[in-house]
Amino acid sequence: MKKFCTIAFAVLALAACQPAPAAKSEDAAAIALAAGKEPAPATDAWLGDWTGVEGTMLKIDVGAGPGVYAITETTLDGPVSFTGTADGDVIRFERAGAPETIRAGDGAATGLKYLDGKTDCLVIKDGEGFCRD
Secondary structure, eight states, rough: HHHHHHHHHHHHHHHSOOOOOOHHHHHHHHHHHHOOOOOOOOGGGGGGGOOSTOOOOOEEOSSSSTTEEEEEEEETTTTEEEEEEEEEEEEEETTTEEEEEEEEEOHHTTTGGGGGGGGSSSEEEEEEEEEOO
16 A cells, blocks of 8 residues: 555656646637736737748837837838738738738738748738748
């Protein structure tokens, strides 16, 4: 019986040392709401660098608050910066006085032959898209 108790104690001690399972995104949202915090917008998954064609790039960084983004688009003329705001499944921003959006898509949705076949892309408009390598 003593050996059984020793083994049972060891098993319980090891089980206590195991890390908790990772929270699912739905659980994280529920925890954030319970804590009085808004869950992060889905568009936060787009943070980072995105590659276009012919040296173009799109960089999305955290902005001044939740759901606000610092956007840098590098074109053949050089980098241009914008402030964007999450709105459901898009990021809205203004460029040259015109409203624009960034939305998720695939290479075909960009309208760019070079990006066709890619699966993780962002599209501003037809012919203007960026994908992750």
